[in-house]
Amino acid sequence: MTNDSKNKKEIKDNSKNNPENASLPNTDVINLILKESKAYTSMELVNSYISKGESLEKLPVQPLYVSIKALPIEVKTHALSLLSKEQRETFYDIDLWSKDDLDINEFSSWVSSVAKSPDDHIRYEFIESDQFILFLKGRFNVWTFDVEDPEYPDHDNYFLTEDNLLLFEFDEENEIVDEVRQLIRDLYTKVGVEKAYQHLFKMISEDYMIYNENQYQAKKERLREYGFVDYFDALEVMNAFPSISHIDFFIKKREPLTGNISTLGKLQTLHQNSIIAFEKNSGSIHEELSKVSDEKRFNYLHFNFIRMLNASMEYYGVLKDGPVAMTRIGNQNRELVLLGMSYINEQRSFDNESLFDYFDFTDIYKIGNSLIRILQKDVKKALRNNLMEDSTDNFLGASFDLFLDDFFSDLVKYRDDDNKIVVVNNAEVWRKLQSKCNLLRELMPFIKGLKETYLSLKDDGLLSDNYYLNYDVNSIDFEAIILSTFINFSLEKFKKDDSRKMGVSIEEFKDFLGKSKLSEGIFDNPYIEEKIALFAQTFGLDKIDNIHAYIMKILHDHLSGYEFENLRDDEFKHIGGPIIFNTLS
Numbered sequence: 001m002t003n004d005s006k007n008k009k010e011i012k013d014n015s016k017n018n019p020e021n022a023s024l025p026n027t028d029v030i031n032l033i034l035k036e037s038k039a040y041t042s043m044e045l046v047n048s049y050i051s052k053g054e055s056l057e058k059l060p061v062q063p064l065y066v067s068i069k070a071l072p073i074e075v076k077t078h079a080l081s082l083l084s085k086e087q088r089e090t091f092y093d094i095d096l097w098s099k100d101d102l103d104i105n106e107f108s109s110w111v112s113s114v115a116k117s118p119d120d121h122i123r124y125e126f127i128e129s130d131q132f133i134l135f136l137k138g139r140f141n142v143w144t145f146d147v148e149d150p151e152y153p154d155h156d157n158y159f160l161t162e163d164n165l166l167l168f169e170f171d172e173e174n175e176i177v178d179e180v181r182q183l184i185r186d187l188y189t190k191v192g193v194e195k196a197y198q199h200l201f202k203m204i205s206e207d208y209m210i211y212n213e214n215q216y217q218a219k220k221e222r223l224r225e226y227g228f229v230d231y232f233d234a235l236e237v238m239n240a241f242p243s244i245s246h247i248d249f250f251i252k253k254r255e256p257l258t259g260n261i262s263t264l265g266k267l268q269t270l271h272q273n274s275i276i277a278f279e280k281n282s283g284s285i286h287e288e289l290s291k292v293s294d295e296k297r298f299n300y301l302h303f304n305f306i307r308m309l310n311a312s313m314e315y316y317g318v319l320k321d322g323p324v325a326m327t328r329i330g331n332q333n334r335e336l337v338l339l340g341m342s343y344i345n346e347q348r349s350f351d352n353e354s355l356f357d358y359f360d361f362t363d364i365y366k367i368g369n370s371l372i373r374i375l376q377k378d379v380k381k382a383l384r385n386n387l388m389e390d391s392t393d394n395f396l397g398a399s400f401d402l403f404l405d406d407f408f409s410d411l412v413k414y415r416d417d418d419n420k421i422v423v424v425n426n427a428e429v430w431r432k433l434q435s436k437c438n439l440l441r442e443l444m445p446f447i448k449g450l451k452e453t454y455l456s457l458k459d460d461g462l463l464s465d466n467y468y469l470n471y472d473v474n475s476i477d478f479e480a481i482i483l484s485t486f487i488n489f490s491l492e493k494f495k496k497d498d499s500r501k502m503g504v505s506i507e508e509f510k511d512f513l514g515k516s517k518l519s520e521g522i523f524d525n526p527y528i529e530e531k532i533a534l535f536a537q538t539f540g541l542d543k544i545d546n547i548h549a550y551i552m553k554i555l556h557d558h559l560s561g562y563e564f565e566n567l568r569d570d571e572f573k574h575i576g577g578p579i580i581f582n583t584l585s
Contacts, residue, residue: 032302037270038272040269043067046064056087057082060269061087062226065094066322066326069322086222090226092129093131104135111135111180114127115179115183131215134212140169142200142204143167145166157169161188161200163193225262227306227307228310229310237308241374255358258296270309284341291353292357311362338426343367375407375433394477397480402415403415417523417552417556443550468581480579488501488508489534504578505581516528522556529548
């Protein structure tokens with residue numbers, strides 16, 4: 001018995017109290033798809049079918065598409081006759097479009113494969129297809145041609161159809177002219193001159209744009225049955241809610257809604273690489289799915305999970321990029337689903353019911369994705385409004401630079417006070433992330449003011465690399481300035497005439513180290529805590545949440561781990577943190 005047969009026959013009652021659902025598999029939706037994907041995502045399996053000349057019609061479309069794409073063109077050409085017409089059409093549809101535009105380069109491989117096929121039926125089916133017409137329009141300039149009053153291009157990159165009524169013009173980089181020309185000849189042979197001309201004339205008729213739009217909609221509906229999602233439907237999944245309050249309202253008001261899934265839809269699965277991420281670190285998802293006891297809901301969630309992942313792959317355009325890119329998107333989806341579930345459970349209780357009885361995968365993904373995107377949008381706006389959006393501008397300092405790198409990565413991460421990195425996949429960590437975003441946004445006007453002052457001094461030639469021991473002028477950032485200001489404040493320099501200096505001397509730094517007993521620890525240091533509180537209050541920073549923790553952290557990041565009492569004066573040039581004046585002779 002094949003693995004596929006075992007998967008399909010693992011059927012028994014998963015709820016003794018619900019005999020109506022005796023046909024439910026004894027596993028959850030994701031585990032079932034994982035089993036199916038492992039059975040079907042195998043180049044050995046596909047090559048075995050092809051070498052034996054066995055039909056590929058029963059294999060699910062998405063994993064088969066990825067496998068067929070990876071085959072050499074000679075093997076792919078042979079495989080075309082083993083596919084069903086619907087499978088071939090689906091593969092053509094996927095590669096002909098990128099978002100809502102024609103993807104001519106990607107589709108060209110199918111033109112080459114079909115042209116090399118010895119099967120007349122495959123070639124004739126292809127050349128009479130709407131996909132081939134759309135490709136020709138996108139790759140060639142096609143003109144009507146009058147033999148009695150001929151007008152030729154001023155180059156040799158063209159050919160005429162058999163009836164001399166259409167001229168195909170192409171560029172020098174076009175590498176499949178011969179294949180296209182032969183396929184057009186085949187069309188004339190198959191349907192005759194008049195019908196062939198009528199078919200090709202669609203490309204230059206004034207209704208072409210309507211034709212193009214109609215074909216896009218037809219493609220969308222054809223792919224829907226297989227669990228694929230077009231770009232605009234993917235946008236609906238990916239677009240964030242307007243605000244956190246909109247998310248909360250959606251969660252509280254959501255009621256169960258289950259659609260009917262066709263027999264074809266129930267047979268679909270995913271390529272193993274797009275789902276492998278859900279095999280590990282997904283315990284809470286599987287736990288909730290195991291509570292689903294309604295067969296109709298199970299089938300709906302099965303198909304909805306496939307559409308959720310396909311929506312992400314369509315949005316990011318990775319399906320054509322192969323298994324590695326698919327795995328990356330699978331990992332991202334898992335973390336966002338986990339985050340969405342965690343946040344939903346924080347907002348609403350389900351007693352003995354499953355969260356999946358009320359929310360499907362696209363709902364949960366959209367919630368998790370929105371929680372991240374809303375914060376990202378707010379931070380981007382704050383950076384842009386305060387002229388800090390240039391990625392090469394490091395004035396924010398290492399702490400915020402690292403935060404932003406983690407925050408805008410594929411898998412959004414958060415660093416705690418000990419710089420331990422965790423993925424943001426639950427509500428607790430997300431709250432910490434939200435707090436750090438708020439800190440940065442509220443600090444931005446203050447950072448902008450310091451940057452403008454710093455740049456003004458720099459432009460006026462009042463700063464020089466020779467003035468400083470541990471910084472050059474271009475490497476001075478917000479952290480260096482605020483720590484220098486904090487140390488001067490702690491030493492009560494602001495009560496004296498030299499309060500406006502941008503840095504501290506070695507002796508002043510040593511004085512601060514002695515008074516603060518920094519070598520004994522920064523966290524839980526009464527002197528540091530008292531001075532930070534007074535500093536924040538004096539400079540109007542006390543209204544900013546977590547400003548105390550931020551200053552404590554950058555002190556720790558820059559100044560922990562040193563035995564300052566054993567350092568020579570010249571060794572202070574290796575210390576980060578405050579700007580130290582160069583007073584060495």
